[in-house]
Amino acid sequence: MKRIILGAAALSALLTGGCTGPAPTPTPTGPVATGPAAPSPAATPSLCPRTPGATPTPCTQAQLDELVAKAALYAEAEQVYRRFFEEDGKLGMAGKDASPAVLELLGGPFVESYKAERKSLIGVTSNGYGDIRYVKPAPGQSEQGSEVALSVCADGSRYVAYRDGNQIGHLGTRQSVFFFKTVDGSLRIWWQLSTKVSSC
Helix, strand or coil, X not given: CHHHHHHHHHHHHHHCCCCXXXXXXXXXXXXXXXXXXXXXXXXXXXXXXXXXXXXXXEECHHHHHHHHHHHHHHHHHHHHXXXXXXXXXXXXXXXXXXXXXXXXXXXXXXXXXXXXHHHHCCCEEECCCCEEEEEEECCCCCCCCCCEEEEEEEEEEEEEEEECCEEEEEEEEEEEEEEEEEECCEEEEEEEEEEEECCC
16 A cells, blocks of 8 residues: 555656645555454354264363363273283183283272182183173263273173083173273273173
């Protein structure tokens, strides 16, 4: 805008060069008024799924942050559970006592409970350790001060258990809730509730 004003003044001087009167005092130019600032667009409200699979509903950023943090906990808990399932299965197939690889996944009251159970099964072997049918969040459930829980079902009905080389039965299918708590920055299995069922 400034360049346009200067150009117009120069053109006027050329056209009125024969005049002898004093040059008019230039009018100071200031910022061009632009009118009131346009309002910022309204922030789009966050959407939160209140329960897995539910239609998301409007929520605050704080609520969304809490849900994101909880989802991360559930994801970590599932990783811990699947590692436990594999390590525990190896011990079950071999009929061995609790190993460091599995104990590092446990914490709190579940440590001694698990060690006692495994000790009672030393010498009992199997030809497999089951198939995980589902792992899903168990919101609202807590035991022994746990932070997060998972509902799981493992089907071992096609695997056989042996003692001293003699078949003693099938492993069966179990529906369980695993409870987790953070220890030294990592989730550990803190407690377990389990029930034998006919199917998942």
